Amino acid sequence: MPVSMLARAVDMSRAVAAGRQCQTLRWSFGASPTRQFSTSSPRLSSGLKINADRLNKTLHETCQWGAAHRYGSGPTQTGMARLALTDDDARARRWFAEEVKRLGCSLTVDQMGNMFAKRPGSGNIKAPMIAMGSHLDTQPRGGRYDGILGVMAAIEALRTMEENGYRTNFDVGIVNWTNEEGARFPKSMVSSGVWAGAIPVEKAWDLADVFDPATTMKSELQKHGYLGEMACSSDASTGVPLSAHFELHIEQGPILERANKKIGVVSGAQAYKWFTFTVVGRDAHTGTTPLEARSDPLLAAAKMIARSHTIAKEHGALASTGIVKIPVNSSTNTIASQTSFTLDIRHPEDSVVAEVEKLCLDSFHQIAKEDGRGVSFSWTLDTDSPAVKFDKECIRAVEAAADNLVGPDGWLPVTSGAGHDSVYTSSKCPTTMIFVPCRDGVSHHPEEYCSPEDW
Ligand SMILES: [Zn+2]
Numbered sequence: 001m002p003v004s005m006l007a008r009a010v011d012m013s014r015a016v017a018a019g020r021q022c023q024t025l026r027w028s029f030g031a032s033p034t035r036q037f038s039t040s041s042p043r044l045s046s047g048l049k050i051n052a053d054r055l056n057k058t059l060h061e062t063c064q065w066g067a068a069h070r071y072g073s074g075p076t077q078t079g080m081a082r083l084a085l086t087d088d089d090a091r092a093r094r095w096f097a098e099e100v101k102r103l104g105c106s107l108t109v110d111q112m113g114n115m116f117a118k119r120p121g122s123g124n125i126k127a128p129m130i131a132m133g134s135h136l137d138t139q140p141r142g143g144r145y146d147g148i149l150g151v152m153a154a155i156e157a158l159r160t161m162e163e164n165g166y167r168t169n170f171d172v173g174i175v176n177w178t179n180e181e182g183a184r185f186p187k188s189m190v191s192s193g194v195w196a197g198a199i200p201v202e203k204a205w206d207l208a209d210v211f212d213p214a215t216t217m218k219s220e221l222q223k224h225g226y227l228g229e230m231a232c233s234s235d236a237s238t239g240v241p242l243s244a245h246f247e248l249h250i251e252q253g254p255i256l257e258r259a260n261k262k263i264g265v266v267s268g269a270q271a272y273k274w275f276t277f278t279v280v281g282r283d284a285h286t287g288t289t290p291l292e293a294r295s296d297p298l299l300a301a302a303k304m305i306a307r308s309h310t311i312a313k314e315h316g317a318l319a320s321t322g323i324v325k326i327p328v329n330s331s332t333n334t335i336a337s338q339t340s341f342t343l344d345i346r347h348p349e350d351s352v353v354a355e356v357e358k359l360c361l362d363s364f365h366q367i368a369k370e371d372g373r374g375v376s377f378s379w380t381l382d383t384d385s386p387a388v389k390f391d392k393e394c395i396r397a398v399e400a401a402a403d404n405l406v407g408p409d410g411w412l413p414v415t416s417g418a419g420h421d422s423v424y425t426s427s428k429c430p431t432t433m434i435f436v437p438c439r440d441g442v443s444h445h446p447e448e449y450c451s452p453e454d455w
Pocket of ligand 1: 135146147180249420
């Protein structure tokens with residue numbers, strides 16, 4: 001079943017894209033034959049099967065670093081708070097480094113702390129490695145599977161090759177991308193973004209901890225020994241190029257579970273933009289200031305948030321506010337002087353995101369004038385991630401493996417609702433993703449759960 005798709009991984013199907021030689025791993029997820037849910041899939045590729053119990057055990061063992069938010073009495077019934085480049089993240093990274101070396105990999109760390117573990121192939125073919133990439137950092141109230149499952153499944157794939165003496169034609173390996181979540185240093189997928197040339201390294205290094213302006217990504221990379229010497233680049237002459245990038249990830253939504261499918265073959269990722277709006281008014285006494293004499297930024301912000309929801313709904317898009325800030329010295333009987341809020345707009349088409357953005361801005365200008373003396377506002381664009389279509393050859397390889405494992409009725413083509421490092425890698429090498437279901441579609445939550453039966 002799916003996670004094992006990372007394990008039997010290993011038939012190289014070749015893909016020749018844009019005149020450039022590349023290769024794709026044919027992942028076929030096959031669970032341990034001793035398990036009830038094991039498959040007896042035909043030998044499409046290597047015939048290797050991963051050990052799902054070992055994968056499950058390893059995943060939870062490594063969640064000792066950053067375990068938080070207990071929700072049940074079972075040993076694994078906690079969520080995670082393993083923010084990028086914290087002490088717990090550094091512990092997980094050290095474990096990863098040891099583990100991949102034990103599996104015969106060389107390890108390269110670049111200037112953003114991205115960790116590239118490479119297991120050499122037969123040496124007959126000279127090409128950059130094919131990577132299985134994801135991330136070990138989590139949200140502050142995250143779960144045990146987002147990102148972590150992708151890295152652990154990749155480890156299990158290499159373990160399976162190693163114990164079977166399986167040698168690939170091409171170099172294969174794993175990437176642990178730094179600060180994918182953007183939760184501590186507020187730019188998501190920032191390090192794959194630098195690798196892909198979309199974000200300048202200095203800008204990424206200067207990102208400050210959201211709660212501690214004195215701490216930057218660079219200072220934390222230095223502190224933990226992950227400021228590597230290798231350039232963070234896909235350029236073969238200076239950095240670490242990849243021939244292909246495959247990312248296994250929990251779906252983080254309810255579509256697969258509702259459709260009773262085991263695998264999502266991901267065709268691309270939807271477009272999204274993140275903004276921060278700052279609305280400025282004037283402090284005033286709530287008992288003595290008539291409504292028409294007020295300049296109330298919190299009221300205006302509330303209306304703006306509600307309006308963005310309406311506009312998104314009319315366009316079949318998504319608009320969400322995750323952070324609202326008012327001054328810390330706010331008081332019940334004082335109108336707040338300032339309010340800031342974030343806005344996250346998403347849709348599979350860039351043009352719809354642009355339209356929703358425009359209509360939101362128009363209506364926000366209107367709202368700013370509606371009540372009392374009005375308010376002023378400004379905004380910043382924090383992230384702009386256009387829609388992405390993944391590589392057709394890579395998708396075909398995953399489809400073939402999925403057909404083989406669960407049959408044509410067992411999987412579904414899907415678009416990723418979330419951003420992933422694969423969005424950036426796809427601009428530099430053939431890329432796709434494999435989704436596995438997660439319970440009730442819950443993610444970015446301590447109770448996030450993905451059943452080993454779906455691996
Ligand atoms: Zn993730």
